Amino acid sequence: xxxxxxVDVRGVVKRYRDTLALDDVTLHVPGGExxxxxxxxxxxxxxxxxxxxxxxxxxxxxxxxxxxxxxxVPPYRRGLGMVFQHYxxxxxxxxxxxxxFPLRRRRVRGxxxxxxxxxxxxVVGLGALAKRLPAQLSGGQQQRVALARAIVFRPRVLLMxxxxxxxxKRLREQLQLEMKRLHRELGITFVFVTHDQEEALTMSDRxxxxxxxxxxxxxxxxxxxxRPSSRYTAEFLGESNLFPGRDxxxxxxxxxxxxxxxxxxxxxxxxxxxxxxxxxxxxxxxSGLRVEVELRxxxxxxxxTAARGPHVPKPGDSAIVHWHPETSVVVSDDE
Amino acid sequence: MSxxxxxxxxxxxxxxxxxxxxxxxxxxxxxxxxxxxxxxAFLEFPPKAWSWRWYxxxxxxxxxxxxLVSSVQVGVLVTLCAVVLGTAAxxxxxxxxxxxxxxxxxxxxxxxxxPYVIIGLAVYAxxxxxxxxxxxxxxxxxxxxxxxxxxxxxxxxxxxxFDRRLENAAMSLGAGPIVTFARVTxxxxxxxxxxxxxxxxxxxxxxxxxxxxxxxxDFTTLPVQMWSGVRVxxxxxxxxxxxxxxxxxxxxxxxxxxxxxxxxxxxxxxxERRSS
Numbered sequence: 001x002x003x004x005x006x007v008d009v010r011g012v013v014k015r016y017r018d019t020l021a022l023d024d025v026t027l028h029v030p031g032g033e034x035x036x037x038x039x040x041x042x043x044x045x046x047x048x049x050x051x052x053x054x055x056x057x058x059x060x061x062x063x064x065x066x067x068x069x070x071x072x073v074p075p076y077r078r079g080l081g082m083v084f085q086h087y088x089x090x091x092x093x094x095x096x097x098x099x100x101f102p103l104r105r106r107r108v109r110g111x112x113x114x115x116x117x118x119x120x121x122x123v124v125g126l127g128a129l130a131k132r133l134p135a136q137l138s139g140g141q142q143q144r145v146a147l148a149r150a151i152v153f154r155p156r157v158l159l160m161x162x163x164x165x166x167x168x169k170r171l172r173e174q175l176q177l178e179m180k181r182l183h184r185e186l187g188i189t190f191v192f193v194t195h196d197q198e199e200a201l202t203m204s205d206r207x208x209x210x211x212x213x214x215x216x217x218x219x220x221x222x223x224x225x226x227r228p229s230s231r232y233t234a235e236f237l238g239e240s241n242l243f244p245g246r247d248x249x250x251x252x253x254x255x256x257x258x259x260x261x262x263x264x265x266x267x268x269x270x271x272x273x274x275x276x277x278x279x280x281x282x283x284x285x286x287s288g289l290r291v292e293v294e295l296r297x298x299x300x301x302x303x304x305t306a307a308r309g310p311h312v313p314k315p316g317d318s319a320i321v322h323w324h325p326e327t328s329v330v331v332s333d334d335e
Numbered sequence: 336m337s338x339x340x341x342x343x344x345x346x347x348x349x350x351x352x353x354x355x356x357x358x359x360x361x362x363x364x365x366x367x368x369x370x371x372x373x374x375x376a377f378l379e380f381p382p383k384a385w386s387w388r389w390y391x392x393x394x395x396x397x398x399x400x401x402x403l404v405s406s407v408q409v410g411v412l413v414t415l416c417a418v419v420l421g422t423a424a425x426x427x428x429x430x431x432x433x434x435x436x437x438x439x440x441x442x443x444x445x446x447x448x449x450p451y452v453i454i455g456l457a458v459y460a461x462x463x464x465x466x467x468x469x470x471x472x473x474x475x476x477x478x479x480x481x482x483x484x485x486x487x488x489x490x491x492x493x494x495x496x497f498d499r500r501l502e503n504a505a506m507s508l509g510a511g512p513i514v515t516f517a518r519v520t521x522x523x524x525x526x527x528x529x530x531x532x533x534x535x536x537x538x539x540x541x542x543x544x545x546x547x548x549x550x551x552x553d554f555t556t557l558p559v560q561m562w563s564g565v566r567v568x569x570x571x572x573x574x575x576x577x578x579x580x581x582x583x584x585x586x587x588x589x590x591x592x593x594x595x596x597x598x599x600x601x602x603x604x605x606x607e608r609r610s611s
Contacts, residue, residue: 055503075506076515082507088500092522101518105509149508159507 004032004189005066005156007052012061014047014213021047022058023213029206031066031156034183034190036200038236039210045193046161048210052191053159054078065157076105081150081158081188085165087142089134095121095145096130102153120152121145123182140171147182157189164199176203197237201225209233216334228253230334241301243275243328251333258327259303261291263311264318274322277301279313289313293321364581371574378569389575399572402560408471409556410540413478417535420479421486422528428487429494447484451544454481459548469553477549478539485538486531493527526595533591537584 007029014022022044029035037045050056052063054075062071070078089098099117108116121127124144134142143163150158160179164172180203183190194200200207201221208218209232217224217233228234231242234253241259243252260269261279268274277293280300284307291303291313301321305313313319366380371389373382393399428440446454458477459468467473501523505515521528543558550559557576564573 053503053507055506074511075503076509076511078507079509080507082504084500084504086498086500088498088504090501090505090519090523101505101510102508105514153509 003156003187006031007157007189007191008062008064008067009048009052010062010064012048012051012058012063014044014051014056015059020213022051022061025061025210025213025215027208027215027218029189029191031189032187033205034180034192034203036192036194036204036207037210038194038197038200038207040195040236042212043210044213045195045210047213049159049161049191049193053080053082079153079155081153081155083143083146083150083158083160083163085162087134087139087146087166089142089145089149091134093133094130095126095132095134095137098134098145099149099152102149106153116152120148123151123185124148124178139167140175143167143175144178147179151182151186151188155188157191158186160190160192162193162195165194165196172199179203201237207237209236225255227329228331230332232334234329234331239302241303245330245333247330249333250330252328253331254323254328256290256302256304258323259301259305260322261293261303261305261311261313262320262322263313264320266311266320268320268322269324272322272324273328274320275301277319277321279315279317279319282313282315293319295321367574367577367581370571371578373571373574375571378571378574389571390579392570392572393575393579396572398555399557399560399576402555402557405471405474405554406540406557409474409478410536412471412475413482413539414532414536416475416479417482417486418528418532421483421531421535422490424483425487425490425494429491443487444484446480451481451542455545455548458545462549468549469551469555471554473549474539474546474554474556477545478542481542481545482535482538485534486528489527489531489534490524493524497524526598529594530591533587537587540580540583 007027009025009027012022012025013020025044025048027035027048037048039045047056051058054070054073058071062069064070065078065080090101093101096117099120100113103113103116117130118127121130124147126141126144126148129137129141134145137145143166146163163179164175167175176199179190179192192200192203204221206218206220207224209216209224211232217229219227221237224233225237228237228240231251231253234240234242239256241254241256243254245251260272261277262268264276275295277295279291280294281290281292283290283292285304287307289305289307289312291305293301293303293313295301303321369382370378370380372385372387373379374384374386374388375382424443428436428443433439454477458473462468462473467476497520501519502515505519506512510518541558542556543562546556546559547562550556557580561573561576564570564576
């Protein structure tokens with residue numbers, strides 16, 4: 001039994017004058033899952049989060065938490081935790097008062113208030129900074145305070161709107177791990193918004209990829225990466241190579257790690273598909289090589305191969321790029 | 336002439352201009368304050384002998400003191416009303432979505448643009464019928480209308496730079512609209528509300544034109560008393576009162592300025608600590 005609430009978005013449409021920010025979005029988030037809403041800017045991912053949080057009223061459709069319809073419930077009665085992109089800490093309150101804010105709204109007082117605030121600060125490792133003002137903290141510390149403030153009242157769902165995008169890479173990666181840990185420890189549902197596909201792949205149980213106000217594909221990171229349903233998904237997540245499909249309106253997607261590069265004249269493994277090509281660039285990555293080749297058609301293709309072996313490609317080589325058909329995916333060409 | 340030398344010349348003349356402008360603005364102060372300490376029975380500058388007699392005269396005179404009390408009463412009430420109304424109006428003007436918003440904003444700001452004589456005359460005609468001339472209520476009503484725009488200006492500029500995500504955050508944490516305003520929005524914009532309050536008080540405390548229409552034997556404010564003092568008999572008491580008015584105004588703005596400085600120092604200290 002999980003402590004996380006399930007979230008159900010059904011047929012949500014949000015129209016602003018003449019733009020459709022959300023176009024009939026339906027999404028089921030099982031209790032306790034870490035779900036990421038992934039998309040480019042303008043895809044509607046933040047609008048969708050705003051609808052779940054209650055800041056944005058949908059034009060039509062409904063939102064339910066644990067089966068209870070909350071479409072008409074104001075945000076302050078939804079009891080969902082929320083972490084904002086730029087932290088949104090109250091500048092006139094100390095760290096301690098910021099974290100105590102949601103508890104005071106719930107009439108928690110005295111020893112219980114003190115214990116719970118201290119616990120929440122302990123969880124994010126900021127116990128020593130309780131008396132500081134937000135302006136006296138670094139970006140990473142501020143985001144930890146925001147996190148403590150959002151979980152201190154034990155919400156069953158935590159919403160996060162690009163919480164790490166204002167931080168530098170190292171800090172971001174560190175906080176990604178902390179959030180994963182927090183998700184495990186708290187057992188509550190996380191709905192996380194990001195435009196960073198790598199972040200989505202590393203953190204989520206499931207990803208919903210949005211484009212132009214619609215969910216293009218939803219599934220586990222593996223499903224989205226290995227079995228994209230469309231060209232858009234294939235290109236948005238990770239690197240991909242596209243070849244013309246057999247049927248009109250389809251393309252063949254092959255990930256760089258599934259491509260091999262052999263010198264001209266070498267015999268191909270059985271059943272492999274192949275194109276003649278010229279090697280253009282070879283970059284040593286430590287874990288392997290990134291080989292960029294140019295097909296006869298002029299198209300550029302990227303392969304990742306082992307750095308050692310009998311045939312290490314060099315720029316200028318005539319070569320064959322090949323793959324096993326099972327590693328390729330036929331998807332609809334939605335570009 | 337080299338570029339460096341001409342630049343220096345420009346800087347020097349700009350500096351001189353700044354000093355002259357400053358002098359032009361504060362010179363009246365340097366005349367009024369010494370005159371108020373004169374021993375002469377007439378307004379005299381520079382004074383030949385010094386004394387406190389005009390200050391004593393002011394404090395010993397029933398009409399002067401009662402007009403001071405009236406002015407303070409009006410000023411305090413006007414400040415309260417203008418801060419509440421002006422803050423609410425600013426919220427409506429910045430946040431509200433309704434038709435004819437531009438017209439509403441123009442109406443709120445109108446008292447600054449309409450000549451005070453016209454306001455005074457119009458109000459006099461109506462208030463006479465309503466029996467509101469020479470009353471505390473009458474003064475408060477008129478001065479509040481004059482003071483509201485100043486509160487609106489300072490508060491709306493604070494609201495424009497206010498980060499509304501703070502309100503969303505408060506609501507996501509369980510605070511309803513009223514608590515959100517009281518605990519988050521208001522404390523953040525408070526410095527601007529307070530400086531609006533200072534402007535409101537000073538606007539009322541200094542107001543002569545409309546007050547002349549409303550004043551009479553039953554109720555008079557200090558500036559009107561001064562004005563009639565100058566008109567009837569040239570009495571250095573006026574200089575003493577002016578000096579005191581100046582002191583009050585200066586003190587109010589100094590407090591507002593110091594408060595702002597203290598905040599900046601605190602924020603600056605915060606930044607230093609963060610980088611260390």
